[in-house]
Amino acid sequence: MRSELLMIFLFVPLCPTALHALRYFYTASSGVPNFPEFVVVGLVDDVQIVHYDSNTQRLVPKQDWMKEVIADDPHYWEMSSQNAQASQQNFKASIGNLKKRFNQTGGVHTYQRMYSCEWHDDTGEVNGFDRHGYDGEDFIVFDLKTLTWIAPKPQAVITKHNWDRDTVRNERWKNYLTQECIDWLKKYLDYGRSTLLRTELPSVSLLQKTPSSPVTCHASGFYPNNTMLFWRRDGEEVHEDVDHGEILHNHDGTFQKSVDLDVSSVKAEDWGRYSCVFLLSGVKGDIVTKLDPKVIKTNWEKPNDLTIPIVAVVAVIAVLIIITAGIGFAPYKKKQREELKSISPCHFLIFTF
Structure with a gap:
């Protein structure tokens, strides 16, 4: 498989x-x-x-x-x-x-x-x-x-x-x-x-289909799969308007995971208060990605910007x-x-x- x-x-x-x-x-x-x-x-x-x-x-x-x-x-x-x-x-x-x-x-x-x-x-x-x-x-x-x-x-x-x-x-x-x-x-x-006791850090991307869609924080390429990925506001973990995805396998033996944040009720001036945090077992420190419209990859055209295709998240659950x-x-x-x-x-x- x-x-x-x-x-x-x-x-x-x-x-x-x-x-x-x-x-x-x-x-x-x-x-x-x-x-x-x-x-x-x-x-x-x-x-x-x-x-x-x-x-x-x-x-x-x-x-x-x-x-x-x-x-x-x-x-x-x-x-x-x-x-x-x-x-x-x-x-x-x-x-x-x-x-x-x-x-x-x-x-x-x-x-x-x-x-x-x-x-x-x-x-x-x-x-x-x-x-x-x-x-x-x-x-x-x-x-x-x-x-x-x-x-x-x-x-x-x-x-x-x-x-x-x-x-x-x-x-x-x-x-x-x-x-x-x-x-x-x-x-x-x-x-x-x-192979089994290695640690690999992921690349983390922010994705959004349309201006009204949730913003997806997507981490891919990490190992092992003992990890936490969550949204934070003003240093506190956010639980409302958040949807956690499952951990999925990549073809190279690493893993990927995503977590969505519904930003429909977030004011534009408050976006900077949010960030996506990735933690990996066995690694001290974390990867923090600020909720910044400039770094979000989308499939809709931004003003004065080219359309950036959204990264497709394709995976099958092992087991x-x-x-x-x-x-x-x-x-x-x-x-x-x-x-x-x-x-x-x-x-x-x-x-x-």
Whole structure:
């Protein structure tokens, strides 16, 4: 999946302190033309590290440094590809089961799963989750605190009861999310330090479509995505007449974000009281851009000035809510339970229905 993604000021780069995450997304689909029926994507801090799809039938690294992480196991990629192929068959069967559960026949359907572990490198706090979804809505979710499953849908209640009874599996899954997965996350951060722990500052622009449109403060090219972008008046953050956009991916691995300010009620003489402020985690200082009509890029013609085309903000959100869902959960075989004991960076957990 691809997404599209000057001001001079003094700053002091620090080692970024942030919440880091290792996430895996599984997506199975039926009835979707020209799209693989099964896809696996692994990410560290929103940077893709592995990819698998049913067309290639191979799990492949997406970062050069990933090859170094697994360098001591020459068979890793082959074995992981075989595990992904097994998951592909399991997910395909699960869609059929879920269609029966929801009394569906044909049409387009998706069966999704996302599991993730999170670690804050400042506080040391760890967390994890496992979410299963069907047709874009939560189907069943793992509660890490109680080691039980939450069923938002009536069709998932029987699955919840069956999965709750497998206490051994739930304990081992907790151990994976809070320990083994965290170990791999830290390892990835170490090997991919030059990519994952870098800091990049953005260019910040003020944009406006028409004289009556809101003024958009657009920051693009920053990394990591732990940032704040807001409007300020007389040194105080403005909350009214402000619309915050989402953080989006750029094609080069950096991010972009925008925040709109409705200036329809702002008097011309008061524009100088406003400014857009950008803050980036791990960087001391901020980027401040004054609300000045002279620096606003527009697609309407100003007096005695040429028309300046507005910059198009094109981007796709990386990622999905996520993967698997079930229908009655049969007890795991001993072999499947043993899988949870082994530490694997891409943990292919096979669900049996």
